[in-house]
Amino acid sequence: MRPAEVDRVTVEEAVDRYVELVRAKTVTGGLSVATGEVYARDVATFARLAGADRVLDDLSGEDVDAVLLAFARKPDERRSSPGGSLTQSAASQARFRRSVSAMFKHAALAGWVQLNPMAAATVTARERGGLRPQRRALTREQAEGLIGAARSPAAGEVSRRRDQRTEVRDALIVLLLTTLGPRVSELVRANVEDFYTNDGVRYWRIFGKGGRTRDVPLPRDVADALVEYLASRPSTVEKALLLSWRGRRLARGDVQAVIDRVQAKVDPEHRRAVTPHGLRHTTATHLLADGTDMDAVRRVLGHSDLTTLGRYRDELPGELEVAMRTHPLLREAMREARVGDADAADL
Incomplete structure (x- = not known):
């Protein structure tokens, strides 16, 4: 108009x-x-x-x-x-x-x-080859390797301050980014008081873009990592959840440094450079690939509509082959074939 x-x-x-x-x-x-x-x-x-x-x-x-x-x-x-x-x-x-x-x-x-x-206007720019590798979702093996490295500190690894176990903090950062996919700004902005328990379930109240908030339940392993970190976090007037070894709120660049440090401990065969935003893609991709309801994934990531979510769904190696092997229109025929093969084997 x-x-x-x-x-x-x-x-x-x-x-x-x-x-x-x-x-x-x-x-x-x-x-x-x-x-x-x-x-x-x-x-x-x-x-x-x-x-x-x-x-x-x-x-x-x-x-x-x-x-x-x-x-x-x-x-x-x-x-x-x-x-x-x-x-x-x-x-x-x-x-x-x-x-x-x-x-x-x-x-x-x-x-x-x-x-x-x-x-x-007709001029547009195309990103050659799609997303940069650092922004693409990790494969399941790569993501599991990153999580495993974060939860298993290297032998002899020590914090720069005795009153802080930064390796516990690093594990929590990797788990939150990989399983919940928050924006890095949301992660560094988080305060201790943003995490609460309701009916035995631990939640994170995330303050997102546009003044919107969302309450996301933590997977049990992530909730356990949070409890372990809070037990080792030094007493301070600082409200921030994530503290540097000097006791100050972490900055965005510090989060990337944590990821890089953990990645260095991953088996080279399953290691790939990734940014916090790439881990956000990882969360969306694997939740959707596992059949999680799209609206639930949208709410976890804090998107206002489903169309935005489509940009976070990356292609996984072998997913088309798996989809065709278990095609919904042919499952009954495949079950009958397996039963027939079993009967023939008994003869």
């Missing part, structure tokens, strides 16, 4: 207003600080590339395409090559497009544009 009257703001003014909205959402918990910073940076880049003095409503789909192409060709200072700076990766291009699209979606609702030009 078109607005009755368009507010012909410039690109610069629209971006400024949108950034104020984004910052307000980060203050109220509607957006994470990291996401807010990305949106603000991307739309500021959009303003420079599109022309700050142009009227936002005058931009067409072709204009947006030109900006997307200009961003794609823009050198990425974070990466370098022998011949100079590399251009933006496909992932960065896709992220930039999402940021710009979110701004125009708000612009259409606010009456800054009559029609959203993103609907006519």
Whole structure:
């Protein structure tokens, strides 16, 4: 539906207003600080590339395409090559497009544009080869190897402080990430008081994106690991569940360091680099592969709808062969064949 009257703001003014909205959402918990910073940076880049003095409503789909192409060709200072700076990766291009699209979606609702030009934009970026290996789900053997290494500390492994058993903490981190698939921001934000018991079942109240919360029951092994960790956690005024060896709340980068440290103890045959987000994919993939209800998996991960969940379901080696061997329309015939084979063997 078109607005009755368009507010012909410039690109610069629209971006400024949108950034104020984004910052307000980060203050109220509607957006994470990291996401807010990305949106603000991307739309500021959009303003420079599109022309700050142009009227936002005058931009067409072709204009947006030109900006997307200009961003794609823009050198990425974070990466370098022998011949100079590399251009933006496909992932960065896709992220930039999402940021710009979110701004125009708000612009259409606010009456800054009559029609959203993103609907006519055609430039898209594809991630070659799908997800990066670190973001893909681990296979069952790889995931079990990681969990096993976390729960069996190497001989002689000691913590840097006697009042903390960091190997117990590391095991809890790996178990929570692999079995519940929280966002890394949700994990480092967790406090001791967020875990409670109801009717003998231990729950984690997770404070997620958009100010939404979800209460997820812990598998028995994870609940036991939590109890063991809390028993070894030093008494401190710090509310954070996960503490560094200095007694401070863990940061996002610390979580990756924990995963890498545990991975180093995994049998090389079943070892593969993975990020916290890759473990989130692992949770979704194996729960769905085991026949868990899709809506239950959605609630565990904290997605608002099932369409988002589809992006977290990765392909597992051999899953098509297993599916065809146990096809639901042929199970009765297969059972009869097995009975016939058994009768023939008795003759």
